[in-house]
Amino acid sequence: MKAATPAFARKPHNNSKYRPDYVAQVQELCRVGTTDTMLADHFGVSRETIINWKKTYPEFRAAVLNSKKNAEIEVTASLYQATLDRVITLRQAIKCKEIYYDENGKRVEKERVEIVEVEKHIPADFRSQQFWLRNRNPKQWNEKYDDTDDLQQRGVTLNLGFGQNPLGDDEAAG
Numbered sequence: 001m002k003a004a005t006p007a008f009a010r011k012p013h014n015n016s017k018y019r020p021d022y023v024a025q026v027q028e029l030c031r032v033g034t035t036d037t038m039l040a041d042h043f044g045v046s047r048e049t050i051i052n053w054k055k056t057y058p059e060f061r062a063a064v065l066n067s068k069k070n071a072e073i074e075v076t077a078s079l080y081q082a083t084l085d086r087v088i089t090l091r092q093a094i095k096c097k098e099i100y101y102d103e104n105g106k107r108v109e110k111e112r113v114e115i116v117e118v119e120k121h122i123p124a125d126f127r128s129q130q131f132w133l134r135n136r137n138p139k140q141w142n143e144k145y146d147d148t149d150d151l152q153q154r155g156v157t158l159n160l161g162f163g164q165n166p167l168g169d170d171e172a173a174g
Contacts, residue, residue, distance in 0.1 A: 023063045030067035082128035
Protein backbone atom coordinates (compact mmCIF):
# COMPACT_ATOMS: atom_id res chain seq x y z
CA MET A 1 0.00 0.00 0.00
CA LYS A 2 1.35 3.45 -0.97
CA ALA A 3 1.80 6.03 1.82
CA ALA A 4 -0.32 9.18 1.56
CA THR A 5 1.50 12.33 0.46
CA PRO A 6 1.25 15.09 3.08
CA ALA A 7 -0.92 18.03 2.04
CA PHE A 8 1.98 20.51 2.08
CA ALA A 9 4.02 18.37 -0.35
CA ARG A 10 1.34 18.05 -3.04
CA LYS A 11 2.04 19.35 -6.50
CA PRO A 12 0.07 22.44 -7.52
CA HIS A 13 -2.69 22.27 -10.08
CA ASN A 14 -1.82 23.69 -13.48
CA ASN A 15 -4.88 25.94 -13.36
CA SER A 16 -3.87 27.53 -10.01
CA LYS A 17 -3.80 31.33 -9.85
CA TYR A 18 -0.84 31.16 -7.47
CA ARG A 19 2.30 33.10 -8.39
CA PRO A 20 5.64 33.03 -6.55
CA ASP A 21 5.57 36.82 -6.05
CA TYR A 22 2.58 36.29 -3.70
CA VAL A 23 5.07 35.36 -0.96
CA ALA A 24 6.37 38.93 -0.68
CA GLN A 25 2.83 40.32 -0.82
CA VAL A 26 1.54 37.97 1.86
CA GLN A 27 4.45 38.88 4.16
CA GLU A 28 3.46 42.55 4.07
CA LEU A 29 -0.27 41.83 4.33
CA CYS A 30 0.01 39.44 7.28
CA ARG A 31 2.42 41.76 9.08
CA VAL A 32 -0.47 44.22 9.51
CA GLY A 33 -3.01 41.64 10.69
CA THR A 34 -4.62 40.41 7.47
CA THR A 35 -6.79 37.31 7.91
CA ASP A 36 -7.15 34.42 5.45
CA THR A 37 -10.48 35.86 4.30
CA MET A 38 -8.84 39.22 3.66
CA LEU A 39 -5.99 37.49 1.77
CA ALA A 40 -8.60 35.74 -0.39
CA ASP A 41 -10.21 39.08 -1.21
CA HIS A 42 -6.83 40.61 -2.02
CA PHE A 43 -5.83 37.81 -4.40
CA GLY A 44 -9.33 37.41 -5.86
CA VAL A 45 -9.78 33.82 -4.73
CA SER A 46 -11.80 31.96 -2.10
CA ARG A 47 -10.67 31.39 1.48
CA GLU A 48 -10.45 27.68 0.68
CA THR A 49 -7.93 28.50 -2.07
CA ILE A 50 -5.75 30.36 0.45
CA ILE A 51 -5.92 27.31 2.73
CA ASN A 52 -4.95 25.07 -0.21
CA TRP A 53 -2.06 27.36 -1.16
CA LYS A 54 -0.77 27.09 2.42
CA LYS A 55 -0.92 23.29 2.09
CA THR A 56 0.60 23.18 -1.39
CA TYR A 57 3.29 25.90 -1.30
CA PRO A 58 5.61 25.66 1.73
CA GLU A 59 7.07 29.12 1.09
CA PHE A 60 3.57 30.66 1.07
CA ARG A 61 2.63 28.87 4.30
CA ALA A 62 5.90 29.95 5.96
CA ALA A 63 5.38 33.57 4.88
CA VAL A 64 1.85 33.62 6.34
CA LEU A 65 2.81 31.95 9.62
CA ASN A 66 6.06 33.86 10.20
CA SER A 67 4.56 37.24 9.34
CA LYS A 68 1.59 36.72 11.65
CA LYS A 69 3.87 35.51 14.45
CA ASN A 70 6.28 38.43 14.02
CA ALA A 71 3.38 40.89 14.08
CA GLU A 72 2.11 39.32 17.29
CA ILE A 73 5.56 39.60 18.86
CA GLU A 74 5.81 43.29 17.89
CA VAL A 75 2.37 44.09 19.29
CA THR A 76 3.12 42.20 22.50
CA ALA A 77 6.35 44.14 22.97
CA SER A 78 4.58 47.42 22.24
CA LEU A 79 1.78 46.62 24.69
CA TYR A 80 4.32 45.72 27.34
CA GLN A 81 6.19 49.00 26.78
CA ALA A 82 2.90 50.90 27.16
CA THR A 83 2.48 49.36 30.64
CA LEU A 84 5.73 50.94 31.88
CA ASP A 85 6.78 54.45 32.82
CA ARG A 86 9.59 55.39 30.50
CA VAL A 87 11.74 58.27 29.39
CA ILE A 88 12.33 58.81 25.69
CA THR A 89 14.70 61.15 23.94
CA LEU A 90 13.23 63.32 21.20
CA ARG A 91 14.91 65.61 18.73
CA GLN A 92 13.22 68.99 18.77
CA ALA A 93 13.80 72.12 16.75
CA ILE A 94 14.14 75.31 18.76
CA LYS A 95 14.42 78.86 17.51
CA CYS A 96 17.36 80.80 18.87
CA LYS A 97 17.40 84.58 18.66
CA GLU A 98 20.62 86.52 18.86
CA ILE A 99 20.36 90.24 19.52
CA TYR A 100 23.34 92.51 19.09
CA TYR A 101 24.16 96.04 18.04
CA ASP A 102 26.14 96.72 14.89
CA GLU A 103 28.96 99.27 14.58
CA ASN A 104 26.39 102.08 14.01
CA GLY A 105 24.57 101.22 17.25
CA LYS A 106 21.57 99.78 15.43
CA ARG A 107 19.85 96.81 17.07
CA VAL A 108 20.12 93.64 14.97
CA GLU A 109 18.20 90.40 15.54
CA LYS A 110 19.45 87.21 14.03
CA GLU A 111 17.48 83.93 14.25
CA ARG A 112 18.59 80.39 13.72
CA VAL A 113 17.08 76.97 14.30
CA GLU A 114 18.93 74.38 16.33
CA ILE A 115 18.04 70.74 16.84
CA VAL A 116 18.35 69.67 20.47
CA GLU A 117 17.66 66.42 22.28
CA VAL A 118 14.91 66.60 24.87
CA GLU A 119 14.00 63.90 27.37
CA LYS A 120 10.29 63.32 27.76
CA HIS A 121 8.59 61.25 30.45
CA ILE A 122 5.90 58.92 29.11
CA PRO A 123 3.66 57.71 31.94
CA ALA A 124 2.46 54.12 32.01
CA ASP A 125 -0.92 53.58 30.39
CA PHE A 126 -3.42 52.34 32.98
CA ARG A 127 -5.63 50.53 30.45
CA SER A 128 -2.64 48.68 29.02
CA GLN A 129 -1.59 47.64 32.52
CA GLN A 130 -5.11 46.48 33.29
CA PHE A 131 -5.36 44.50 30.04
CA TRP A 132 -1.93 42.94 30.53
CA LEU A 133 -2.55 41.89 34.14
CA ARG A 134 -6.09 40.60 33.59
CA ASN A 135 -5.00 38.45 30.68
CA ARG A 136 -1.75 37.20 32.21
CA ASN A 137 -3.17 36.42 35.67
CA PRO A 138 -6.98 36.47 35.63
CA LYS A 139 -7.19 34.67 38.97
CA GLN A 140 -5.62 37.65 40.72
CA TRP A 141 -6.66 40.61 38.53
CA ASN A 142 -9.98 39.89 36.82
CA GLU A 143 -12.98 41.40 38.56
CA LYS A 144 -15.27 38.70 37.20
CA TYR A 145 -13.07 35.75 38.14
CA ASP A 146 -15.13 32.99 39.70
CA ASP A 147 -13.20 31.63 42.65
CA THR A 148 -15.87 29.19 43.87
CA ASP A 149 -13.71 26.32 42.64
CA ASP A 150 -10.71 27.61 44.61
CA LEU A 151 -12.35 27.96 47.99
CA GLN A 152 -14.64 25.52 49.68
CA GLN A 153 -17.93 26.96 50.80
CA ARG A 154 -17.81 27.65 54.51
CA GLY A 155 -20.68 28.47 56.80
CA VAL A 156 -20.63 31.83 58.56
CA THR A 157 -21.91 32.18 62.11
CA LEU A 158 -22.94 35.59 63.33
CA ASN A 159 -23.29 36.30 67.02
CA LEU A 160 -26.33 38.55 67.28
CA GLY A 161 -26.48 38.44 71.08
CA PHE A 162 -29.32 37.18 73.26
CA GLY A 163 -31.97 39.71 72.27
CA GLN A 164 -31.69 41.56 75.57
CA ASN A 165 -31.01 45.25 75.99
CA PRO A 166 -27.53 45.49 77.51
CA LEU A 167 -28.44 48.76 79.22
CA GLY A 168 -31.50 47.31 80.91
CA ASP A 169 -35.13 48.35 80.43
CA ASP A 170 -34.90 51.31 82.78
CA GLU A 171 -31.98 52.97 80.98
CA ALA A 172 -33.44 52.38 77.52
CA ALA A 173 -36.69 54.18 78.40
CA GLY A 174 -35.05 57.20 80.00
